[in-house]
Amino acid sequence: MERKKTKDKSRRSGNSIMNRILIPVIVALFVQAGLFSVNIIWGGTIEKLNHNAFDILNGAVNNRRNYLQSEMLSRWSNLDPASENIRRTFSKEPIQIGEAGTLLRNEILSQSAPELISLLRRNLVIGVFLILTDGEGRDEEGQMQKHGLYIRDMDPATNSANNSDLLLLHAPVCISKELGIPLDSNWQSRMSFDPDDLVSWNYYSKPYEAALKYPEIEEKDLGYWSPVFRAAGDSLDTITYSMPLRDQNGVVRAILGVELSVDYLSKQMPYQELNQEKQGMYFVGVAEGEELIFNTQLSTGPVFKHRFGMAKQMSFTQEDEYADSYRVIDNTSGHKRDVYGCIQYFNLYNTNTPFENERWALIGMLDDEELLGFSQGVSGSIWVTWGISLVLGLTAAWAAGLSVAHPITRLLKQLRESDPRRPLELGKLKISEIDELSGAIETLSSRVAREASRLSQIIDMAGVEIGAFETQPDSDRVFCTGHFFEMLGFYSEQATDGTIDKQEFDELMETLNGQVEDGTEDGSTKILRIEHPAQAPRWVRLRVVSSNNHITGVVSDVTQEILKRRKIERERDYDLLTDLLNRRAFSVELKKRFSNPQEQTLIARMSGDEFYVLFSGYSSREEVQEIIHVLEDGVRQTIFFLPDNTSINIRASAGIAWYPDHATSYDKLLKYADFAMYQVKNTTKGEFGEFDMEHYKRDSYLLQNQEEINRLIDKEKVTFHFQPIVDARNGEVFGYEALMRPTLESIKSPGEVLLLAKSQSKLYGIERLTWRQSLAAFEKLPEAASSIRIFVNSIASQQLNAKDEKYIQERFSHLLPRVIIEITEEERSTEMETRRKLEWAAKWNCQIALDDFGTGYNSDTALLATMPNFVKLDISIVRNIDNDANRRKLLQNLLSYTEGRDIRVIAEGVETYEELRTLISLGVDYLQGYYIARPQLQPAPIPEQIVQEIQDAYAAVSE
Incomplete structure (x- = not known):
């Protein structure tokens, strides 16, 4: 007796309700969490977020580059008509050495002064200069000296009628008095250059030497943008654009140019536009050759100074993971985060000109935390959400198992300990445990025959939609609970005393075979659809257990279960907006149609405004073509009325592929139909076009090389x-x-x-x-x-x-x-x-x-x-x-x-x-x-x- 109890206890432990609930729920939670993680993290979502971050940064840098390039080429470096008017002041003969030459040079500078002031105002630069190439000399310190005129305006946005807002940085004394412009604190009558410091006078020497070396090239193509420098005795870091001026004999007589301060240029590069948290950095550099090494010219953003200090060079390497991104090669210690930049080159020089190899670039930069912070946060949130959902799911499953198992366990205990001679008082159940209830019925089978009506009362008291029957090998009567026949749709008068003739019972069960919708192969479990004239249909599950001619059956209402499952299946297979098949369901149906064609048209919504239509089972191609023509005419005649009472005609482009003329597999058929639609959209638009294999062989590469033609041109x-x-x-x-x-x-x-x-x-x-x-x-x-x-x-x-x-x-x-x-x-x-x-x-x-x-x-x-x-x-x-x-x-x-x-x-x-x-x-x-x-x-x-x-x-x- 003790061994039997132990065996029953072991059996219940392995097949308990808790195990039956917890194990599937735990498996489902892990599978669901795994699929969710794979779809989000490894399915490309994070990668797309990263790409979007780089695209946004690149777009901002590109827009800023376009603006600066337009200013540099169209405004700041546009030296017309000043260059032409100044050229007219040159004498036909070379300027003489001595006092006469000095007077003539002063005369040229004096006549050029109004043009320089006009150029300064018009181009919105902070300085203009004109340096005469002859009359070279050296001072006591060996500095090279040139005759020239250098005017500066520290606030180009405001003008003064008497030029009082201007300063003379370099000008002869006589011209200083003549112009009435205040002198800068660093004023000198002549312009001095340190011959050993080439950087500080490149703005003069570079265009001058280029003009001598390439006499056939026009002056505009000899213009030169100098890197940032600070002239001797000056306190301002500047960038200049300068070009040579020739006289009518082709002799280089002067260098004309404009000046932009680093502070002024920095204001044109607002680093705040790169990042809402003001963590962006702009950097302008100059590179020679194809290496990604840039000499620093200027930068904006406090983060740049904090991160790179006064770095004279910045080096980059292209990242393979993101095609348009470059990572800063940072050799400084103490910084663990990478910095990424998007490089946009300025097109400042024409091809086949002396300075075309000097590549100026605007580089926008963000560290990886600011640039990729959103995607990293999404990834972290996914893992946290996954963990929380898993814990909540397990807790809910455990609580649900307890809430179901405890009352059923209590019921089983009462059943086993009950006295068949006395009425039972059982607590109400909120859910039925079919397997355990069937086991309890088997255990009490000897008492059910005598207490059938009382069993019905017990089930009624439990409040569960359930009915049961039992047959004994030595009896011609079948014992039934009160709701058994009612749940199967029969009259309530049957088996009023709790029993029914066995032959009549078998005949009634035979009539239910036409109502079976699903079941197991051995017939032990069946799902029946119960129709009622005045009520909605219901579904019940009938389970029968047979052992040694002893048959026990249980019927339970599963209507809500069936309705929920069908709702889930419909939401899975149908598009919510159009009530058409979605992509998944269309693929499933497509496979069925190819294996078993039907006389039916299949329509599905793929995504957005893209739909698929499959015509199958028709007797001829002409029959389908006629339907397609009707569809095409219907689309063209459809008018869509807008809220403002205006209307538009609906247009649709469609591609058609035929089976088996074009393909014998549905994958290729869809591929060819897509290509035919692409051909229509890129040619006639708004029409229905059929697939053409010759066009496909010739033009299919157009779909794959869309970006290559841009790279070829750029x-x-x-x-x-x-x-x-x-x-x-x-x-x-x-x-x-x-x-x-x-x-x-x-x-x-x-x-x-x-x-x-x-x-x-x-x-x-x-x-x-x-x-x-x-x-x-x-x-x-x-x-x-x-x-x-x-x-x-x-x-x-x-x-x-x-x-x-x-x-x-x-x-x-x-x-x-x-x-x-x-x-x-x-x-x-x-x-x-x-x-x-x-x-x-x-x-x-x-x-x-x-x-x-x-x-x-x-x-x-x-x-x-x-x-x-x-x-x-x-x-x-x-x-x-x-x-x-x-x-x-x-x-x-x-x-x-x-x-x-x-x-x-x-x-x-x-x-x-x-x-x-x-x-x-x-x-x-x-x-x-x-x-x-x-x-x-x-x-x-x-x-x-x-x-x-x-x-x-x-x-x-x-x-």
């Missing part, structure tokens, strides 16, 4: 190779075609460059890059000094703006008369764009070449509209022209038209001797192709053999 990642165009009469080089070659691994050809640029509206950047770099590269060739022409490929629809046009005209004025503009583009330009391109070429004395003639874009209509100087015959016409009479006829027609109209024909793509000979015999003017020479960075001379073949072929025609 970093000028191109080179230009030159292919010769030779005279068809004698083989001499007539000109070179400049051919772009991208240097990025991800972009292979000029065609890809144009496609990417066009897809992102960056064609203007390619046009600007082509003009600047092709002419600069051609200028370096030895052949550029001769009369050889250069053919530049221009995008017909793109026109340079006034600033870029002025730069090209001023920088390459000596080359423009030899430029031949090749009009090329995948699509034809408009008549207005063509006319503007022709006017542009005429203004520069350039000629026009119509490229790719014969391909369909540049047709006879384009020839008539353009009336070019040259027509370039496309390679498709040249190829095998020696064996194709149709190609020869097309060329003869073109030559008949160009003859007498001063239009020259160039055959490009010549690859064989037979093609060369045929083209010369037909009368083309110039030849280009691999047979003659391939494109090269430094073109080599035409091989003598090729020259001789051209001359022989032409001689044969002449005879």
